[in-house]
Amino acid sequence: xxxxxxxxxxxxxxxxxxxxxxxxxxxxxxxxxxxxxxxxxxxxxxxxxxxxxxxxxxxxxxxxxxxxxxxxxxxxxxxxxxxxxxxxxxxxxxxxxxxxxxxxxxxxxxxxxxxxxxxxxxxxx
Amino acid sequence: xxxxxxxxxxxxxxxxxxxxxxxxxxxxxxxxxxxxxxxxxxxxxxxxxxxxxxxxxxxxxxxxxxxxxxxxxxxxxxxxxxxxxxxxxxxxxxxxxxxxxxxxxxxxxxxxxxxxxxxxxxxxxxxxxxxxxxxxxxxxxxxxxxxxxxxxxxxxxxxxxxxxxxxxxxxxxxxxxxxxxxxxxxxxxxxxxxxxxxxxxxxxxxxxxxxxxxxxxxxxxxxxxxxxxxxxxxxxxxxxxxxxxxxxxxxxxxxxxxxxxxxxxxxxxxxxxxxxxxxxxxxxxxxxxxxxxxxxxxxxxxxxxxxxxxxxxxxxxxxxxxxxxxxxxxxxxxxxxxxxxxxxxxxxxxxxxxxxxxxxxxxxxxxxxxxxxxxxxxxxxxxxxxxxxxxxxxxxxxxxxxxxxxxxxxxxxxxxxxxxxxxxxxxxxxxxxxxxxxxxxxxxxxxxxxxxxxxxxxxxxxxxxxxxxxxxxxxxxxxxxxxxxxxx
Numbered sequence: 001x002x003x004x005x006x007x008x009x010x011x012x013x014x015x016x017x018x019x020x021x022x023x024x025x026x027x028x029x030x031x032x033x034x035x036x037x038x039x040x041x042x043x044x045x046x047x048x049x050x051x052x053x054x055x056x057x058x059x060x061x062x063x064x065x066x067x068x069x070x071x072x073x074x075x076x077x078x079x080x081x082x083x084x085x086x087x088x089x090x091x092x093x094x095x096x097x098x099x100x101x102x103x104x105x106x107x108x109x110x111x112x113x114x115x116x117x118x119x120x121x122x123x124x125x
Numbered sequence: 126x127x128x129x130x131x132x133x134x135x136x137x138x139x140x141x142x143x144x145x146x147x148x149x150x151x152x153x154x155x156x157x158x159x160x161x162x163x164x165x166x167x168x169x170x171x172x173x174x175x176x177x178x179x180x181x182x183x184x185x186x187x188x189x190x191x192x193x194x195x196x197x198x199x200x201x202x203x204x205x206x207x208x209x210x211x212x213x214x215x216x217x218x219x220x221x222x223x224x225x226x227x228x229x230x231x232x233x234x235x236x237x238x239x240x241x242x243x244x245x246x247x248x249x250x251x252x253x254x255x256x257x258x259x260x261x262x263x264x265x266x267x268x269x270x271x272x273x274x275x276x277x278x279x280x281x282x283x284x285x286x287x288x289x290x291x292x293x294x295x296x297x298x299x300x301x302x303x304x305x306x307x308x309x310x311x312x313x314x315x316x317x318x319x320x321x322x323x324x325x326x327x328x329x330x331x332x333x334x335x336x337x338x339x340x341x342x343x344x345x346x347x348x349x350x351x352x353x354x355x356x357x358x359x360x361x362x363x364x365x366x367x368x369x370x371x372x373x374x375x376x377x378x379x380x381x382x383x384x385x386x387x388x389x390x391x392x393x394x395x396x397x398x399x400x401x402x403x404x405x406x407x408x409x410x411x412x413x414x415x416x417x418x419x420x421x422x423x424x425x426x427x428x429x430x431x432x433x434x435x436x437x438x439x440x441x442x443x444x445x446x447x448x449x450x451x452x453x454x455x456x457x458x459x460x461x462x463x464x465x466x467x468x469x470x471x472x473x474x475x476x477x478x479x480x481x482x483x484x485x486x487x488x489x490x491x492x493x494x495x496x497x498x499x500x501x502x503x504x505x506x507x508x509x510x511x512x513x514x515x516x517x518x519x520x521x522x523x524x525x526x527x528x529x530x531x532x533x534x535x536x537x538x539x540x541x542x543x544x545x546x547x548x549x550x551x552x553x554x555x556x557x558x559x560x561x562x563x564x565x566x567x568x569x570x571x572x573x574x575x576x577x578x579x580x581x582x583x584x585x586x587x588x589x590x591x592x593x594x595x596x597x598x599x600x601x602x603x604x605x606x607x608x609x610x611x612x613x
Contacts, residue, residue, distance in 0.1 A: 041596035
């Protein structure tokens, strides 16, 4: 059974989202997703300043088994990317909940309301 | 067996295999070529003839192909290619032709091109083909260019979107983007087929067309196909048939009759031409009558008994130097004529029967995620009774120890432990039975001796390769290797 952390928000495509301030969030992929993918060998991230819309792709993660798009749960502006992942993509497998991909300044906080709780996400996996 | 040295590692300075005659080209002065001279010496291995022959003979013995053993690679149609195809290429004079020869000296070659085109028309139900594209993916791009040109020619400039199901081959969205159009993805339903309701929701006057493989990537026949093609046509779009899985349809259904307007054929899959190694391939594109004027130049036409080369004004242009990979086309032509209509009509039936036989025989050992019969390939989702959590990868690796090629694994992506098996029509019952016994044996080993599976394969030249390392360090040549070693 993969770990799911209480207090984070989740979406069906296995991204997690963590609020770090009123309008800033970190986004990553869950431990379940990292395990399913297997050893991650490449992470493709957007540029700082890119505008995201909820439901659109913001990058991709590639493992020895498959390549998978990353879907943004929220709309907003990318204000930081985790450069460490580019050089060491294996961090995603080592600790998926610490290996955040991007930090986003959200433009529509209501989009957070439809995301899943840890309890709801646990039932999915 | 140990992993052999590279030929560079066998090299000894000054060793020679063959003494070339001392060359003299008095008409050239070396200084005239100064700008073309290499600045570093070419690193060629220096070996004797015997070293060289042994080296390559030993490598060739480690190769595994359909001529060594069972090769059930799903989605690839690894059927056996009859040797008569090669005989035709070698014993006739086609290989010596030049594309710039006068047309009256190449009537035979043009006839082959013309008749293969007509045979593919008969098989597919599409009126006209171009054999010029060099491979399936090239054919896809050309097919989409024809689709785009059709809409532009009617001054319908809005149509720039192509509908593609989520189960499609990755080349479909790739070709669409390369062609400058936009992809609209639709989800599959619970049966693994196109969901007609989600299709309806994306139809609009911006849709250029839809790409579909039938049977689809899960090996299932899209039973709503007539409704799907009607919906897309009513919305003003064209239907594109990805011919990757045409083998299952031979003699049963014609894409043209299902309502498709454009298709490509992967000659290597269905019509027994060489696979892999980067080619040469050939990807004929076929279209309905109303699209034939857009097919690429040059075209082969016939007037009475005379064949000639034409360049048409409405064509999308030229997409190949000449007529595709002609000798590949010749092999496909040989295959079609050797089988003849009667036998060709049985291909799809036997391919489907063999896949369903495997499906029935292994249903108590492996998970069947899809209910109902399959077409030419069957998908399992890992082991059924699996107390030791043996992965599909371990099953595939163990198969190599039994002298069989692994099936396609972890594809389609819809299932987590997918194993995709396509026996094709060319395998005998004995071979398929042997494969089934081996798969059952592996299922038993998974319960009794899981470590054996996790460390498999044990009898191959190398065991498990380090895939993560391979994906992260791009070492393609001896030079890359030396650089990697010196930086380490």
